[in-house]
Amino acid sequence: MQTNTRVLFLDFDGVLHPDAVYLSRQGPTLKAEGTLFMWAPILTNLLVDFPMISLVLSTSWVRHLGYKRALAYLPIELQERVIGATWHSSMAKHWVDENLWDGRTRYDQICRYVARSQLRDWMALDDDIQGWAEDSAQRLIACTPELGLSAAHTQVELRRHLEKY
Template identity: 50%
Template sequence: MTLFLDFDGVLHPDAAYLINGRPMLKGDGELFMWAPLLTEVLADFPEVKIVLSTSWARELSYSRARDWLPPALRAHVVGATWHSAMAAPLAGFRMRFTWYDQATRYQQIKRYVGRAGLTHWVAVDDQPEGWTVEDQDKLVHTDGNLGLSDPAALAQLVSKLENLRKSEAC
């Protein structure tokens, strides 16, 4: 069972910016202030593997993005939708813009899903753009200002994880 995880608008408000190469939250709160809520949920779902679907993996690198998570969440992380090889040199030039930069978050996730052959997955994101009707049920859409602090979003995530667990058991 795989959880595609965005950071901004999910684990903290969608007001994070890179300032001198370091993420900062502009506004009230702090970075990853809602991560304990996800940690608590995943305590009941130890089998969940997290794939980072956040732009942090592109901007900071996979390992630096992963390392911002608290240890309990970090232990679930197995990959990211972005990999540095996606910007591999073409004819000796490092690609500044790639397919990934033009794709919606949904397209990035679907590419990973296809390559990994995943069937049991869910995504938590505040960007619902581009999601198809066939996969709409796999998205926990959060309000960018509330993220997982919204009890309805948290309950929806738990419900989707429970349903995935049941479908895997069949």
Template identity: 40%
Template structure:
């Protein structure tokens, strides 16, 4: 049985106030926030569910490539990554599509038995996807107990 977590980074694993510039590289503009500050939470939530794979649905893949993007994750999460919604073949339309449409397209291709998405972007999700999306607040990501409990409930229902 194929189980997938579609994973966004910004607004999920850290604040959505992340920017890339030529002068400063990747940097946070949210005061007191750090890159990937909530990543250990995801690692802990997924730990009991070894059969859940990760598909990266972050724009980081389009910017840095799959291999480089995967390497920012802890080893236990890196091992779960089986791909990304973005690939060079879909560059022509990928940026024009809202996140929900990007993930829905990947679901049609991979055909997982079970899937859910962690994302702070509410756009483009079809009504049929709503039960699969755990919407985070861009400022708090998965750091809140409510979001963590929602993830636990979903994973335990599988």
């Protein structure tokens, strides 16, 4: 990957729908009002003016469902922008205990991807704000878990970040 790639790390729960999703035998189930990915059109519309932005999935959905299945839940307009994920199944071969990955902060997971890919231009859209280093906090667009991208202030903040690139 080239270092001039512009990446938005994308979480699902608490961003594209409320953070009230549970895995069941039928697949992911939203235990709140609304539907899964109900706020995805907001992201799609915000990204229209920024065709240079690529997406990297930084969601536990990839770890639990696999990359292809997690990707398939996104609208096609977002799927076409996805270039990878912070988790890859090959990581299980390199970790004695896969829970080591789950036990890391989202920030740690993103930093590992950033370092491997030598990214310079990146930001994260996430409701998990734990463990962010002070010098990287300006790269985080923090969502309220219950409101995600439906919150006007989050949309304004995301647009402001996108315009900096």
